[in-house]
Amino acid sequence: QITLKESGPTLVKPTQTLTLTCTFSGFSLNSDGVGVAWIRQPPGKALEWLALIFWDDDTRYSPSLKSRLTITKDTSKNQVVLTMTNMDPLDTATYYCAHSDYGGNWFDPWGQGTLVSVSS
Amino acid sequence: DIQLTQSPSSLSASVGDRVTFTCQASQDITNYLNWYQQKPGKAPKLLIYDASSLATGVPSRFSGSGSGTDFTFTISSLQADDIGTYYCQQYDTSFTFGPGTKVDIK
Numbered sequence: 032q033i034t035l036k037e038s039g040p041t042l043v044k045p046t047q048t049l050t051l052t053c054t055f056s057g058f059s060l061n062s063d064g065v066g067v068a069w070i071r072q073p074p075g076k077a078l079e080w081l082a083l084i085f086w087d088d089d090t091r092y093s094p095s096l097k098s099r100l101t102i103t104k105d106t107s108k109n110q111v112v113l114t115m116t117n118m119d120p121l122d123t124a125t126y127y128c129a130h131s132d133y134g135g136n137w138f139d140p141w142g143q144g145t146l147v148s149v150s151s
Numbered sequence: 152d153i154q155l156t157q158s159p160s161s162l163s164a165s166v167g168d169r170v171t172f173t174c175q176a177s178q179d180i181t182n183y184l185n186w187y188q189q190k191p192g193k194a195p196k197l198l199i200y201d202a203s204s205l206a207t208g209v210p211s212r213f214s215g216s217g218s219g220t221d222f223t224f225t226i227s228s229l230q231a232d233d234i235g236t237y238y239c240q241q242y243d244t245s246f247t248f249g250p251g252t253k254v255d256i257k
Binding site: 077078079080127138139140141 | 185251
């Protein structure tokens with residue numbers, strides 16, 4: 032059974048850097064075709080894909096947020112880390128990580144999500 | 152960027168009704184489209200991948216069709232447990248989600 036869980040701060044101040052960790056089990060990020068993605072959802076709004084890292088260290092980023100995002104993996108710890116710089120109140124959202132297979136075409140399953148608020 | 156539009160934005164139907172809603176892409180994405188269900192307060196769940204393939208363990212009352220720019224999602228017999236918001240997602244170029252269709256029970 033594949034499970035993922037997000038962790039990190041619930042509150043950050045504007046201009047700070049957000050660091051979120053996705054800890055997973057039930058699969059290996061060393062396996063061909065496997066990846067882990069980050070997706071966010073502002074309160075009451077739609078989903079927005081942020082980043083994806085593959086088993087071979089290939090990374091993909093949202094074009095609109097690429098300059099602010101970094102995604103890395105630690106396969107020994109079964110973790111994927113997302114950093115987002117220069118946080119703004121508009122970045123307030125629930126942040127999800129999700130498993131991706133078959134080359135990263137869809138996201139299944141997802142973690143429960145973690146709400147991050149940006150406020151001074 | 153590929154944009155996705157979903158219609159309607161919300162609908163209300165009775166248990167047992169056949170429910171259909173659509174997702175339109177701003178350019179041809181062949182069949183590179185997935186559908187997710189998000190129940191209130193929960194994470195999204197994959198229902199359909201590659202426009203028409205049912206994800207593992209998903210009830211057969213859910214189905215998807217379409218190709219190119221126009222896609223349809225159908226619930227053949229709406230159940231009370233089906234309330235939530237349904238999102239389409241393309242993976243032809245990067246990844247984009249649609250704005251969602253909210254489904255509730257009349």
